[in-house]
Amino acid sequence: xxxxxxxxxxxxxxxxxxxxxxxxxxxxxxxxxxxxxxxxxxxxxxxxxxxxxxxxxxxxxxxxxxxxxxxxxxxxxxxxxxxxxxxxxxxxxxxxxxxxxxxxxxxxxxxxxxxxxxxxxxxxxxxxxxxxxxxxxxxxxxxxxxxxxxxxxxxxxxxxxxxxxxxxxxxxxxxxxxxxxxxxxxxxxxxxxxxxxxxxxxxxxxxxxxxxxxxxxxxxxxxxxxxxxxxxxxxxxxxxxxxxxxxxxxxxxxxxxxxxxxxxxxxxxxxxxxxxxxxxxxxxxxxxxxxxxxxxxxxxxxxxxxxxxxxxxxxxxxxxxxxxxxxxxxxxxxxxxxxxxxxxxxxxxxxxxxxxxxxxxxxxxxxxxxxxxxxxxxxxxxxxxxxxxxxxxxxxxxxxxxxxxxxxxxxxxxxxxxxxxxxxxxxxxxxxxxxxxxxxxxxxxxxxxxxxxx
Amino acid sequence: xxxxxxxxxxxxxxxxxxxxxxxxxxxxxxxxxxxxxxxxxxxxxxxxxxxxxxxxxxxxxxxxxxxxxxxxxxxxxxxxxxxxxxxxxxxxxxxxxxxxxxxxxxxxxxxxxxxxxxxxxxxxxxxxxxxxxxxxxxxxxxxxxxxxxxxxxxxxxxxxxxxxxxxxxxxxxxxxxxxxxxxxxxxxxxxxxxxxxxxxxxxxxxxxxxxxxxxxxxxxxxxxxxxxxxxxxxxxxxxxxxxxxxxxxxxxxxxxxxxxxxxxxxxxxxxxxxxxxx
Numbered sequence: 001x002x003x004x005x006x007x008x009x010x011x012x013x014x015x016x017x018x019x020x021x022x023x024x025x026x027x028x029x030x031x032x033x034x035x036x037x038x039x040x041x042x043x044x045x046x047x048x049x050x051x052x053x054x055x056x057x058x059x060x061x062x063x064x065x066x067x068x069x070x071x072x073x074x075x076x077x078x079x080x081x082x083x084x085x086x087x088x089x090x091x092x093x094x095x096x097x098x099x100x101x102x103x104x105x106x107x108x109x110x111x112x113x114x115x116x117x118x119x120x121x122x123x124x125x126x127x128x129x130x131x132x133x134x135x136x137x138x139x140x141x142x143x144x145x146x147x148x149x150x151x152x153x154x155x156x157x158x159x160x161x162x163x164x165x166x167x168x169x170x171x172x173x174x175x176x177x178x179x180x181x182x183x184x185x186x187x188x189x190x191x192x193x194x195x196x197x198x199x200x201x202x203x204x205x206x207x208x209x210x211x212x213x214x215x216x217x218x219x220x221x222x223x224x225x226x227x228x229x230x231x232x233x234x235x236x237x238x239x240x241x242x243x244x245x246x247x248x249x250x251x252x253x254x255x256x257x258x259x260x261x262x263x264x265x266x267x268x269x270x271x272x273x274x275x276x277x278x279x280x281x282x283x284x285x286x287x288x289x290x291x292x293x294x295x296x297x298x299x300x301x302x303x304x305x306x307x308x309x310x311x312x313x314x315x316x317x318x319x320x321x322x323x324x325x326x327x328x329x330x331x332x333x334x335x336x337x338x339x340x341x342x343x344x345x346x347x348x349x350x351x352x353x354x355x356x357x358x359x360x361x362x363x364x365x366x367x368x369x370x371x372x373x374x375x376x377x378x379x380x381x382x383x384x385x386x387x388x389x390x391x392x393x394x395x396x397x398x399x400x401x402x403x404x405x406x407x408x409x410x411x412x413x414x415x416x417x418x419x420x421x422x423x424x425x426x427x428x429x430x431x432x433x434x435x436x437x438x439x440x441x442x443x444x445x446x447x448x449x450x451x452x453x454x
Numbered sequence: 455x456x457x458x459x460x461x462x463x464x465x466x467x468x469x470x471x472x473x474x475x476x477x478x479x480x481x482x483x484x485x486x487x488x489x490x491x492x493x494x495x496x497x498x499x500x501x502x503x504x505x506x507x508x509x510x511x512x513x514x515x516x517x518x519x520x521x522x523x524x525x526x527x528x529x530x531x532x533x534x535x536x537x538x539x540x541x542x543x544x545x546x547x548x549x550x551x552x553x554x555x556x557x558x559x560x561x562x563x564x565x566x567x568x569x570x571x572x573x574x575x576x577x578x579x580x581x582x583x584x585x586x587x588x589x590x591x592x593x594x595x596x597x598x599x600x601x602x603x604x605x606x607x608x609x610x611x612x613x614x615x616x617x618x619x620x621x622x623x624x625x626x627x628x629x630x631x632x633x634x635x636x637x638x639x640x641x642x643x644x645x646x647x648x649x650x651x652x653x654x655x656x657x658x659x660x661x662x663x664x665x666x667x668x669x670x671x672x673x674x675x676x677x678x679x680x681x682x683x684x685x686x687x688x689x690x691x692x693x694x695x696x697x698x699x700x701x702x703x704x705x706x707x708x709x710x711x712x713x714x715x716x717x718x719x720x721x722x723x724x725x726x727x728x729x730x731x732x
Binding site: 266334336337338339340341342343344345346347350354355358359 | 531533536538561562563564565568569571573575576577578587588591592638641642645
């Protein structure tokens, strides 16, 4: 051993050699580790890129939709219901109401498809042969409701011809966009040969054109008229749930964390509670769904399929996240700040609320937004409390039946009309992702802003 | 820079000449500690400390690291209460009142005994808010004008007002280290404490900032009873009138500063002052 440590020239040469021999191995292991890290990042980013390109490739076309530009004639021979009753012609309110109701019923019972058919035939080349049934597969089935609604709103339209845009049916849209293989035999096509040819003619003469699919944002879900199915109901349902989560989870979570971290005596009981809260964060979300069904619906008799129950379940799911994040943030506050406050004669509560919480506010806020965003993407617990029901209305209160964005994606994904709903599902995913990215962006923005100010 | 350096020189000459040792002994006693012990869990940190702290003078605690001087200081305003597992025994009396009396509110005590910490720790708020915080929570200002007055006079007393008067609304954390420490002193003064505890207030500061703080301590002594823990024997000699030497949790020797430094009784004190331990 004394040899290797001796300072003769040959000994130091020998040492340098030894170090050099080891160096190669050391550099090698560093290079391997760097390579592995880089590969991991590239792989992870690759999957994210794959997800996004796939969703965007499928989803972006769904944001355009085929419309039929029809000249609709409110033909008096079809609409033979007489003029709408006027209040002045009746002596009592009750009589007027009765007459008004009768008129509306008569209007509703008319075959408005005749009006649609007439306008379609008017747009088709003269003498084009197609039966009514095949013809009516081209516009979406809600076209007649739209025209009827126009008439009820303005009975003076009787006898006039008005330009109306109606949605093309899902099958027609598939044909126009090429979502369906045009070479398939007639037996495998959804539309009759006459209808397909007519659509092509319409495309050539400008009766059909593609426009932005506003219906995705302005309509509720629909099964009878799939081309008009939209996300509005699900979006509002999600907003209600988000509101409930923010109102309940944030104060409860922050208060629980502050109590546990700052005030609770350190004992076996608090240790036990802490362990349980940490474990709660890892409970599968579907279990929370079961709990919600048992506790909120069966026991408390809250309405099935309502955002209030969804919000409560998601609150329970978000609570552990917020508590853990808040406790972490409180733990990170420098003891110097606490001592400064206590040294000034601040009480413990004053210390917490005047100094500690304001400093941790950015972290708590970020954790909250991320927790809420995570909860919004949850689907499994909502399925168990009935939120996968088909709901074709916008919930006006949290107690109304509703569905949520991720559940709507799940429902559309399972729709039978694959050719039409696959792109629309991807479009819904894009909307959900946009909401998530927006929330995350807000979190990042607020955090950087508040931290700069502090 | 030159002006500051000049100030430093002056300070060093003026300190200690202000009060002669006999004056010191005639000072009324403000704080009396008797057999104070501190346990951190199983470990005993202080072994029966008894000392008297004179009114309106600077008392310094010196000793090597881990000798218990900071621990004892933190007993005086019960900051040890905030440490998990810390147990304090014995009695400490402020004007004859036991500060560990269960009936005494620790909030009131800390308003009467202010503290300045080792590392400057202003609140992450504006300079104004830093100083105004104490008077606000204790309800000392009757109006906004009152509060403004307290803030300005505290900053003046801490010798900081001229430097910050144009930026009272800027964050206190944006000041230099020395300014931050003076801000902390202003913050402590603002509640009108009778005693100010300083836990190595200059250990994180450069020599010039240190000199300014030392001069400030010398001025504050006219109105406040000051207890300062310091690592630097020179600092103790410069600013204090009474010195206590701690070693391994015991109070080895206490007395008039000049006596301790020129004529220590105990061998350990001698060794420490000569630089043989520490």
